[in-house]
Amino acid sequence: MTQRLQITVEVPAERRSAFERMYLDFMTGESPHTREARALKTRARDVQERGVESLQALYEIAQGHSGQCRYVARFLAGLYNGVRFPFDLTDLRALDEAIFEHCLAVLRMDARPAKEVHEYFPDGGHKWEAMIARWGLDKEQVTRARELLREAGER
Numbered sequence: 001m002t003q004r005l006q007i008t009v010e011v012p013a014e015r016r017s018a019f020e021r022m023y024l025d026f027m028t029g030e031s032p033h034t035r036e037a038r039a040l041k042t043r044a045r046d047v048q049e050r051g052v053e054s055l056q057a058l059y060e061i062a063q064g065h066s067g068q069c070r071y072v073a074r075f076l077a078g079l080y081n082g083v084r085f086p087f088d089l090t091d092l093r094a095l096d097e098a099i100f101e102h103c104l105a106v107l108r109m110d111a112r113p114a115k116e117v118h119e120y121f122p123d124g125g126h127k128w129e130a131m132i133a134r135w136g137l138d139k140e141q142v143t144r145a146r147e148l149l150r151e152a153g154e155r
Contacts, residue, residue, distance in 0.1 A: 050105045050109070052120055054105035055109070058102050059076065062135075068094065068096065070135055071095060073131055073135045076117065076128070079117045
C-alpha cells in the first residue's frame with residue numbers, strides 16, 4: 001500500500017490557476033511537454049494516413065488520360081526521383097482544387113518520410129516506372145536536356 005501524505009500549501013490568489021495546473025500535472029504524470037509530444041504524434045499519424053490516401057488517389061489519377069493526369073504523373077515521378085524528374089511547382093496551378101489538396105497532403109507526408117512513395121504500393125517500383133514510361137517522362141527529360149545544351153552552346 002502506498003503511503004499518503006496530506007500537505008497544506010498557501011498560494012497567492014492570483015497564482016491559484018497555475019498552481020492547480022501544476023498539481024494536476026504532478027498527480028497525473030503529465031506535463032506541457034508530454035501533452036505536446038502526444039499532440040505531435042497524433043498529428044504525424046493523421047498526416048501519414050491522409051498522405052497515403054491521397055497518394056493512392058493521385059496514382060489512380062495518373063493512370064487517366066486528361067491533361068491533369070499528366071501533371072499528376074510528373075508530380076509523382078518527381079517525388080519518386082527528384083533528380084531524374086525535376087518538377088516545376090507552377091504546374092500545380094493547372095490542377096483543380098481537390099487534386100491540388102491531394103498533392104499537398106502527399107507533400108506533407110513525404111516531408112518526413114516513413115518510406116519512399118512507391119513503397120506504399122505492392123511492386124511500386126515497377127508501377128512507377130510503368131507510369132513514367134506511359135507518359136514518356138524519361139524522353140521528356142532527354143529532350144529538355146538537349147535543349148539546355150543547345151542553348152548553352154549558342155551563348
